[in-house]
Amino acid sequence: MERKIFLKSLIIGAASTSALAAACKKDDTASTTSTGSSSASTPPSSSNGCAVAPTETEGPFPTHTPASYVRSDITDGRTGYKLTVKIIILSNSNSCNPLANAMVDIWHCDKDGNYSEYGGSGMQATDYTSVHFLRGRQTTDTSGLVTYTSIFPGWYSGRSTHIHVHVYNSSGTSLKVTQIAFPEGSGSAVAQVNGYSKGLTGYTYNASDNVFSDSYATEIAAVTGNTTDGFVLTMSISV
Numbered sequence: 001m002e003r004k005i006f007l008k009s010l011i012i013g014a015a016s017t018s019a020l021a022a023a024c025k026k027d028d029t030a031s032t033t034s035t036g037s038s039s040a041s042t043p044p045s046s047s048n049g050c051a052v053a054p055t056e057t058e059g060p061f062p063t064h065t066p067a068s069y070v071r072s073d074i075t076d077g078r079t080g081y082k083l084t085v086k087i088i089i090l091s092n093s094n095s096c097n098p099l100a101n102a103m104v105d106i107w108h109c110d111k112d113g114n115y116s117e118y119g120g121s122g123m124q125a126t127d128y129t130s131v132h133f134l135r136g137r138q139t140t141d142t143s144g145l146v147t148y149t150s151i152f153p154g155w156y157s158g159r160s161t162h163i164h165v166h167v168y169n170s171s172g173t174s175l176k177v178t179q180i181a182f183p184e185g186s187g188s189a190v191a192q193v194n195g196y197s198k199g200l201t202g203y204t205y206n207a208s209d210n211v212f213s214d215s216y217a218t219e220i221a222a223v224t225g226n227t228t229d230g231f232v233l234t235m236s237i238s239v
Helices: 017-023 189-193
Strands: 082-091 103-107 135-139 145-151 162-168 174-181 222-226 230-238
Touching: 082 103, 082 162, 103 145, 135 145, 162 230, 174 230, 189 222
Parallel strands: 082 230
Antiparallel strands: 082 145, 103 135, 103 162, 162 174, 222 230
8 A cells, every 4th residue: 555655844833734634644654562653564465364454654643651541431521422432453364363462552633623642833733732531542352352432533624533543462562553434424423423513614534535545445434323322433453
């Protein structure tokens, strides 16, 4: 899969909204352990019967110390429509069987499109550097499952609705950095939420998103529910 090049020069305080969108483009990164740094960039493979999740950039807002946020409820006071996130990790090298004891970090923006742990710059004006909402780590059970309680993400310029995921093995070695896309169109959860108070005017759909536009068939989740009862996202990720 073709990888787009990450910003060659990121100047904090001078970056514009368009720079934020560019900063979320795909890039090539180096393998790491569970410190929250980027993981190995490899193309998808289906040699063992299931498609390996595409490697995507962690974006400009990865969790600084993910091991500090081992929790299933990641709302941390943020308001929005309830979202239950169920992720199943599968092992491509083991006939797509569930991968137990894998560490799974997720993070996403709030209903207004802001991330915790960052801000006060041109990339995100609102300063949330001292808080840690919508970030968490869980370890997969014998079924390869982790479950989080969160809120439905909002959106920001240049990106469709999405969730970041970083998967490590039980020893803390990075296995995959990827992102989850949401179904769109009439009746979808994205349409029901309607961008919260922002609406969807100016929203970037998956087909035009600078991360998902090349192909998102293996990155799109199943999302059910409504704004009254909340939503449930289910996603299988092969590593």
